[in-house]
Amino acid sequence: MIVYAVGIGPGDPEHMTPQAKHMIADSDVVVGYTMYLNLIPDLLRGKTIVGTGMKGELARCEAALAEARSGKKVAVISSGDAGIYGMASLLFELAENDPQIIVEVVPGITAATAAASLMGAPLSNDFVVISLSDQLTPWATIEKRLEAAGLGDFVLCLYNPRSKARKDYLNRACHILLKHKPLQTWCGYVRNALRGNRAYGICMLRDLPDVEIDMLTTVIIGNADTRRIGNHLVTSRGYLIATQEVEEAR
Amino acid sequence: MIVYAVGIGPGDPEHMTPQAKHMIADSDVVVGYTMYLNLIPDLLRGKTIVGTGMKGELARCEAALAEARSGKKVAVISSGDAGIYGMASLLFELAENDPQIIVEVVPGITAATAAASLMGAPLSNDFVVISLSDQLTPWATIEKRLEAAGLGDFVLCLYNPRSKARKDYLNRACHILLKHKPLQTWCGYVRNALRGNRAYGICMLRDLPDVEIDMLTTVIIGNADTRRIGNHLVTSRGYLIATQEVEEAR
Structure with a gap:
């Protein structure tokens, strides 16, 4: 069976x-x-x-x-x-x-890769996936993981970033991440990735708490290697830097 | 274009x-x-x-x-x-x-979800993805991320865990993780996930360095909520604990 x-x-x-x-x-x-x-x-x-x-x-x-x-x-x-x-x-x-x-x-x-594909290529190097829902995971554990994600300079993908019952959770998460990441860190959000009536936007970490985000939205928060290229978020894997070093060494 | x-x-x-x-x-x-x-x-x-x-x-x-x-x-x-x-x-x-x-x-x-599907459901809660290749990312950064992943009690998915030129990288990673995770932590590894001639196994973190693992293998290292069920690795999301608590409170 x-x-x-x-x-x-x-x-x-x-x-x-x-x-x-x-x-x-x-x-x-x-x-x-x-x-x-x-x-x-x-x-x-x-x-x-x-x-x-x-x-x-x-x-x-x-x-x-x-x-x-x-x-x-x-x-x-x-x-x-x-x-x-x-x-x-x-x-x-x-x-x-x-x-x-x-x-x-x-x-x-999964939503992480679907959302990332619409944003550009924000997950092209090491990343973490964290759900901000504390229905099954204690909030203290979620906070510990957000701290660790900040310490490791990971790109973060957040599932369940906010709901009607948890209006301030995304704000709390941003507050923790801002201890480790600059205000100018690039972030993206996608509602209903790859379905109809989707919403998509890019902003800096300092502005993320004020964006209209709900339970069906996936949020990606960049790291030190993430930048904006046009309307896209791209986390460099370092190929161009590696090439430059080789050329400079010649 | x-x-x-x-x-x-x-x-x-x-x-x-x-x-x-x-x-x-x-x-x-x-x-x-x-x-x-x-x-x-x-x-x-x-x-x-x-x-x-x-x-x-x-x-x-x-x-x-x-x-x-x-x-x-x-x-x-x-x-x-x-x-x-x-x-x-x-x-x-x-x-x-x-x-x-x-x-x-x-x-x-992606390989993380392909490998996970063969192992059972090890990625069912918060997780990190880290590549152990230091061709583009400095090893010091990889070590920092392994430390952070251990601190946050994340399930880890490792890409490029070992190559001919980097025989001891997986061992070094295990050494870092063992500062934060018990020797009995469940791990799984899949070579050529969802292709022909695949190899699949389960072991404890203490034995992972001795397993035959190459560049085409994906390794998943559990957290405190990961256990072995038959030949599968399952990370609990906590539904059964939550239900038990409700029943005990009655």
Whole structure:
């Protein structure tokens, strides 16, 4: 009995892998958060659909496992990559003591790379991914990670940067990062990356707290090697500096 | 004049996005490292091919821009994601002073998520990506980032963990991480993720230096929430703990 944990990517079929489509097509039952099921209507025809609202993660995964135990082939979909803040880990945990169930993860384009591709190439060197949601991770842990990200001069990609219940979290994160990064650090934000009605912008770290940013926005904060080229953010990998050094040494 | 920086994913066509295929199909010229061009022979028929060996990044991107200036449509391919240790950033830098050239990035499944999907779900919470190659980044910077990753209790994904010229870099990285992480920290490694003849294994951090690992291997090092479930590595997001707390409070 197999449960597929499928990453459908940002939502646009142009960015969904063939394997993700094939695994959904091969399933009798498709389980997911209603908003993400609505992104792939063509793939759901003739399937049993189990949709739940926000915060229904546990119920969703338990329902998926129950369907699998009854002999159905099941796909549990996540937006982006199923293994990055997605449902894959919870499925493994819930199936831990059930040797009949095999969980297989199908990767997808995650929001970090989708957002980065629209901004230019901000993630071209070492980076960290941090979610600012403290529903499952204590805020003290998130603060510790923001501090560490600042110390290491990483480029940061922030998921869940702000919600109605957590209006000031992004501001708090900026406050911590400004201990380590200059006010002029380049940042980018994308809402609904690679879907319709997307919003995209570039600003400096000092202005990031004042930008209109919500839960569906992905924020990328540059490092010392990140600069603005036209409307793009680019983190240099150092090829041109390395070349220059060789030329100067001649 | 457009140059597409295309991420072809790990190499298997099942994990290449439709957009990546379409942008290559739409191009007259395809430019890339020979090893990656060899992964997509079906997509190259009838195209002009510009292939270079390792360390030919600068020559490759300059050739691509020259082809674009001559009026050709050009795709520069990278394995994985074009924006993560790929060619996108260098293309933006080289085209900076040429307003005729537009660089467009097409994201792909990066090695971090491809490797993670085979291991289980090790990247399900905050993580860092670090390359251990010091060809462009000074080793002192890499060490600083490894320290920071340890301090923040991040899951780590390591690219370029070891090469013939850098036999001891992975060992040095483990030495730094062991200041912050226990010997029993779970790790996974995948060579040629999602391609043929792949090798995959799980071990503890204390044993990682002794594992046969090369430049094409991706290594993931867990954090305090990462455990082994069967043959998989799973980093808990905390759903089950959160549920338990609610039940205990009743």
